[in-house]
Amino acid sequence: MASELYQAISLAKLERHKNLFLNYRNLNHFPLELLKDEGLQYLERLYMKRNSLTTLVNLCYDYHVALLPLAIGSLGKLQSLDLSDNALEFLCPDIGRLKSLRHLRITNNRLKYLPPEIGKLKELQTLDLSTNHLVTLPEKLYLCHSLQYLTVDRNLLRSVPRHLCQLASLNELSMAGNRLASLPLDLGRSRELQYVYVDNNIQLKGLPSFLYNKVIGCSGCGSPVSKHETKLLSFTSGQLSVHLPAEVKAIGSSADSVLPLQELALRSLHAAFSSFLQDLSCMSPISLPRSLLELLQCPLGHCHRCSQSMFTIVYPKLFPLRETPMAGLHQGRTAVSFVAYCCSTQCLQTFDLLS
Ligand SMILES: [Zn+2]
Secondary structure, three states: OOHHHHHHHHHHHHHHOOEEEOOOOOOOOHHHHHHHOOOOOOOOOOEOOOOOOOOOOOHHHHHOOHHHHHHHOOOOOOOEEEEOOOOOOOHHHHHHHHOOEEEOOOOOOOOOOOOOOHHOOOOEEEOOOOOOOOOOHHHHHHHOOOOOEEOOOOOOOOOOOOOHHOOOOOOOOOOOOOOOOOOOOOOOOOOOOOEOOOOOOOOOEEHHHHOOOEEOOOOOOOOOOOOOHHHOOOOEEEEHHHHHHHOOEOOOOOOOOOHHHHHHHHHHHHHHHHHHHHOOHHHHHHHHHHHHHHHHHHOOOEEOOOOOOEEEEEEEEEEHHHHHOOHHOOOOOOEEEEEEEEEOOOHHHHOOOOO
């Protein structure tokens, strides 16, 4: 088997192949032959499905082989990498050096987390991480400006970083079969995002109102969950109750006409500095704690009525899906509500989902 493998790699080098198929090779480590010497700089697509890889560390750094920068450079044209059906537990940070990568598939592995360096993949269009053990996604993923399709079905996701709402090219987001109890307030605010699938997240009861009129999959959501199963802040209206993202610190109601002082201060600061927010250094004279600076750079969300940035408090309003014209599409297979997150009592009173 080993000699067959080396023959395949040698031939690819010799003939300057753009595609290399190393599926079903029973590999349990990344073949260093791929990285040695010249010859694979023309490789654009590498398929290593159905092997027994447990780590990609050799791809990026090998303590015994000091040819690393050169080695990764030799895969600099790689556009597609398929590592599905292996036993990978982690990706090393140097995955971020595959600068030309457009399609990355790592389905059916054992990944528990992704390195933030994945955000360096500026050309990445497709990322498929289905059937792994991911509990969350790195915030830095929002830096993948070209990302159009993100699939994280059948993982252990409990939350989604709100930063991912800034993925301007994202067209389809699929997170079915996870453990999500809430979604970021701004999810769906981007016009580009048209398909959102969150089926079978049984604790998920609220969908941001931005998702109304988009293609959504939400079967099997909204099952009754006893209170002790989640520590998230909840908002209850009549018979309905939804969990809110952990970053929400307070819930306003139509009776609270005055905003908390911290919220007022953050909104004022944000308005004053919003034109400079790309450069955090200009904020340093204010000497805010880092967590507040980060919040200023990426607000909790934006008012669904007027687009005002919000930081700590929201004024939610629930619209049960079963009472909308979309109810027929879902035929009772779900019990979610749309949630409009507003910035004030005034927006709360004037927001209408169907207008
Ligand atoms: Zn508002």
